[in-house]
Amino acid sequence: MTSEDFEIAVVGGGPAGAFCAYLLSRAGFSVVLYEAAQTIQRKVCGEYLSPSASRLFEDAGLPDFLSDRFPAIEGILFHVPDGRTMEARFPEQEGRPCHGYALDRVVMEEALLKAAREAGAEIRMGCKVRSLRREAKGWELLLETGEKNNRGILIGADGRHSVVAKELGLRLKYATPRIALHCFIPGQMRDARFGEMYFYGDGAFLGLNASPAGHINFSLVCEADQAKKKNGAKGAIAHYLDQSHDLRDRLAWNESIPIHSTYPVNHSVSNFIDHRAVLIGDAGGLYDPLTGEGLYLALWSASCLATQLIRMKEEGSEEVDVYLKKYARLKTRHFRWKNRLSVFFQWVLKRPKTVNRIAKYLSATPQRSEAFIGMMGHLYPPSTGLRKILFG
């Protein structure tokens, strides 16, 4: 095998791409990461990092990466249509308290890219990949500047509007009619140790997270038609704030606050792998941001792929595709039940009475609400979560 076979192109410097570049460079691969933006930009995101995602940093040899930079959160407050609030704390794991984080994504992504650079990756900011061409020994990448680069293995980590997925012919047209509206609003969290979610009964939901910069990270996901009917983004935000008992008082919303939007909020692919090419993070498909698990998916898929490629190198194998198939199988298995649960939740969200009943049942004991959030946050598989919820 020549060293060229191990030369890797990572397209996209978000959490998936940066984490993968870090893990692979550290293991001795030659990695070039292409990021379209000149500098890391703030993205439409609730910036809540689940406990299961934070563990991936520990496993990657970065134990203090999060605690040194961001405030920890202990759970989530769920506000349901009948006005009830369910407090769900992350369950203890192996006798230790478990927490997530309220991130600042610019800080996180810059730090991850720095770690990747220090591990030996070449980070090329302001380099947008425009198209791809299959070569005998890998891929030719054509950059927007006209420059051409050849690499042996291609990793698409370029998010929900993935050019790599499109060029590989893996992108599916399926999209939900939902739009996300995102902004930072001055105001107070009910309790900064908790993230918050509001459900409205018409399928819309709203997430709040303490932002380290002192504002509240606000994201609203609703049907794009609903936003149009409410006279656009500002009208939609005002409409959903007005429906919530205490939100209007706690958030100093005004129409001059800049709103960012993204559409569609999901991304579907027919497969995550091709010959010497693979998709990770949102590029490989994201059902919906409801469960706040997109960052977990990004980091987990980066870590799972890196583990397979490192194994290939250690075993002296040349069969890149065999290891990519292993990655695809593991990913499918790991997220199968969670994806089904997400589909179920989308259905439930449009049924306010069912949402109220479920919240009443779950909030009856701390064990049930803990089991629910443990299942949602990948702390244990849905089968274990359901057993804990139903039988204690």
Ligand SMILES: Cc1cc2nc3c(=O)[nH]c(=O)nc-3n(C[C@H](O)[C@H](O)[C@H](O)COP(=O)(O)OP(=O)(O)OC[C@H]3O[C@@H](n4cnc5c(N)ncnc54)[C@H](O)[C@@H]3O)c2cc1C
């Ligand atoms: C409203 C909303 C709220 C959310 N809230 C949460 C939350 O609270 N917690 C959570 O865990 N997840 C949340 N998510 C999901 C989360 O934001 C994503 O899952 C996560 O950003 C995926 O990371 P990624 O690295 O795969 O992609 P991205 O973060 O999208 O990064 C992709 C990168 O690729 C670059 N790129 C794109 N095209 C090219 C190209 N052609 N060439 C080079 N570079 C390119 C982009 O500039 C970008 O930097 C939310 C999503 C939405 C829509």
